[in-house]
Amino acid sequence: MNKTSPLRRFGLPIGLGILTLIVWEGCVQALNVSPFLLPGPVAIYHALVDDWGLLSEALLVTLQITGLAFVCAVLGGGLIAVLFSLSRSVETTLFPYAVIMQVTPVVAIAPLLIIWIDNVRLALLACAWLVAFFPILSNTTVGLNSSDHNLRDMFRLYGATTRQTLFRLRMPSAMPYFLTGVRISGGLSLTGAVVAEFVAGTSGQGSGLAYRILEASYQLQTPRMFAALLLISLTGVLIFLATSFISQRILGRWHESAMEREK
Numbered sequence: 001m002n003k004t005s006p007l008r009r010f011g012l013p014i015g016l017g018i019l020t021l022i023v024w025e026g027c028v029q030a031l032n033v034s035p036f037l038l039p040g041p042v043a044i045y046h047a048l049v050d051d052w053g054l055l056s057e058a059l060l061v062t063l064q065i066t067g068l069a070f071v072c073a074v075l076g077g078g079l080i081a082v083l084f085s086l087s088r089s090v091e092t093t094l095f096p097y098a099v100i101m102q103v104t105p106v107v108a109i110a111p112l113l114i115i116w117i118d119n120v121r122l123a124l125l126a127c128a129w130l131v132a133f134f135p136i137l138s139n140t141t142v143g144l145n146s147s148d149h150n151l152r153d154m155f156r157l158y159g160a161t162t163r164q165t166l167f168r169l170r171m172p173s174a175m176p177y178f179l180t181g182v183r184i185s186g187g188l189s190l191t192g193a194v195v196a197e198f199v200a201g202t203s204g205q206g207s208g209l210a211y212r213i214l215e216a217s218y219q220l221q222t223p224r225m226f227a228a229l230l231l232i233s234l235t236g237v238l239i240f241l242a243t244s245f246i247s248q249r250i251l252g253r254w255h256e257s258a259m260e261r262e263k
Helices: 006-031 041-050 052-086 088-103 106-116 120-144 149-157 162-202 209-218 222-251 256-262
Strands: none
Touching: 006 041, 041 052, 041 222, 052 088, 052 120, 052 162, 052 209, 052 222, 088 120, 106 120, 106 162, 120 162, 149 162, 162 209, 162 222, 209 222
16 A cells, blocks of 8 residues: 655645745845735744743643643533434434534624633633534534444344443444544634634733734734734644544544545
8 A cells, every 4th residue: 555655745735835935035025015014934933032932821821721622622522422322302402502502603702701701711711612512512423323224233133232332333433523523623622712812802801822913913013913823823733733643543544534544
């Protein structure tokens, strides 16, 4: 089985990124664009180095909220999905409310949560969790309900209990769906945390990266805004790579999606 070389898999995107930065800096210098309007990569780098103390503290705050929201989404969404799979009446009753929570914009809910919850960090965590948990719930529910009906009949024929069917058939069958939800939820946890921080920042609260972006905009520090945005983007990329790596290791060679990646 032929595998994609690491040079081809990562070299081309990295090369395109470097070329884009060179062209960006060249255009900014050639056109003499003000850093207030569009800073070049060099100015963004200097802002990142000069303000690293401030930005690193904000990054830790955002990472804490994102990580906690992600863990709560994985645990909560997975457990609720198992409950749905065990009781059709529970799924029919509660799933529409989960959909309502998902389709309601978090930017509309965040101000209310910040008012209702006295602890700002806890309010931000609740906002990020609301955004992140639905992909876990939806994908895992579909996976648990998508196990081969012939295998379910065989388990039933041999007198398997509900617990045995769940752990030995339905959960392994749902694992690819669950891990897909995990990859989506990882990025959404960061998105929810950043959106909630923006809402908290407009009220003068918070200390995450989104708050620092607002603060820099008020002070007309555009390079610092781009530096904070860069940290958010890199964090999102690292989350995606980490969840993709975990998914690949868990699925290994037994599932078609993992085998396809090895080609």
